[in-house]
Amino acid sequence: MNRKIRMGMVGGGRGAFIGAVHRMAAALDGQIELVCGAFSSDPERSKASGADLFLPAERCYGTYTEMIEAEKALPLGERMDFMVIVTPNHMHFPPAKLALESGFHVLSDKPATFNLAQAKELAAIVQRTGLLYGITYNYTGYPLMREARQMIEQGRLGQIRKVVVEYPQGWLATLLESTGQKQAAWRTDPAICGAAGCMGDIGTHAINLAEYVTGLHLKEIAADLTTFVEGRQLEDDGNVLLRFSNGAKGVLHSSQISVGCENNLSLRVYGETGGIEWHQRDPNTMLVTSLDQPIQVYRTSQGYLGSAAAAASRIPAGHPEAYLEAFANIYKNFSGHLRALATGATPDPLLTDYPTIEEGLAGMAFIEAVVKSSANNAAWTPLDYTPTTRPTYGSAALKSDRGGLSA
Secondary structure, X not given: OOOOEEEEEEOOOOOXXXXXXXXXXXXXXXXXXXXXXXXXXXXXXXXXXXXXXXXXXXXXXXXXXXXXXXXXXOOOOOOOOEEEEOOOHHHOHXXXXXXXXXXXXXXXXXXXXXXXXXXXXXXXXXXXHOOOEEXXXXXXXXXXXXXXXXXXXXXXXOOEEEEEEEEEOOOOOOOHHHHOOHHHHHHOOHHHHOOOOHHHHHHHHHHHHHHHHHOOOEEEEEEXXXXXXXXXXXXXXXXXXXXXXXXXXXXXXXXXXXXXXOOOOEEEEEEOOEEEEEEOOOOOEEEEEEOOOOOEEEEOOOOOOOHHHHHOOOOXXXXXXXXXXXXXXXXXXXXXXXXXXXXXXXXXXXXXXXXXXXXXXXXXXXXXXXXXXXXXXXXXXXOOOOOOXXXXXXXXXXXXXXXXXXX
């Protein structure tokens, strides 16, 4: 496949937020081009949005159904290769289902679907079609989170005992949705967002990162959700106790009423012999602790990092790599996996390191369990899905063989 991977987009038109982020992330490595889209539920706005992006008028569709049918009818050398979904939550499942059943790979914004029942149906479709499905839990794309995962996989922290993950924001400390602010309005509407507000929006990011880095699966949770802002329909704060499959315990705190907080995602993991600490506000730094050594400071793009972190880094040490680059790593790996399949090659384990339908299922099971537990006075509640063994880096070397990057 001696060309760029062709992408179609559902959602992300005029006035949207995350669609532009996806387009920047997809374009960063020069492997993907946007060729078509159905950018809005309003056909005229959709076509106008496509014109804003300088797409041919005939590839700017009024609806996602029109787009999928029209693209399917095009010759193989012209049609889109995969479709990305960047709509509000209630419109994740229908286009994903139709695209997969029409022969197109799918990449979706999180959470995977509106509810767990849809996620289970989607997982069955992915399995039946054999097509790729990815989901943009983008914080897994940070180089040092991949370093932490590889360290834990290699046993450098010993058996994991404790996980503490936090994701506080403060932007919904007032009834912002009543002002007509679009992003606040749909995220607090249960008919669009789903059963959970804060936990569905950012709590799923937090638990996904914890499971990704540790390699552990949640077994059961005890959740206390609160709606602090009067008049709001969904929770804006939550505290969750975690029990993992290996016996490890954890705490998850997620909030959108923590005044002064931006996107203050952080993760601390403690094993028998060591630990890691990472904060998104300084994503190029990770603290590594051990029983008998001083605290070590790990930095992005250094030669002592492992192959997973090296593969996720683009620029020399000291130049900030952050949110967009991490987001782009999901696109880079997804498109690389797609390219390998198209050429009949066996993808490198590092290339398949992106969230899939398994992470989508886990996220929806987490949301359902959190809501159920909180409604039952924080009763311990198991997650209603059966996790599979996650892929590992396998034989990928722990230490990079290329040394530090140079300018």
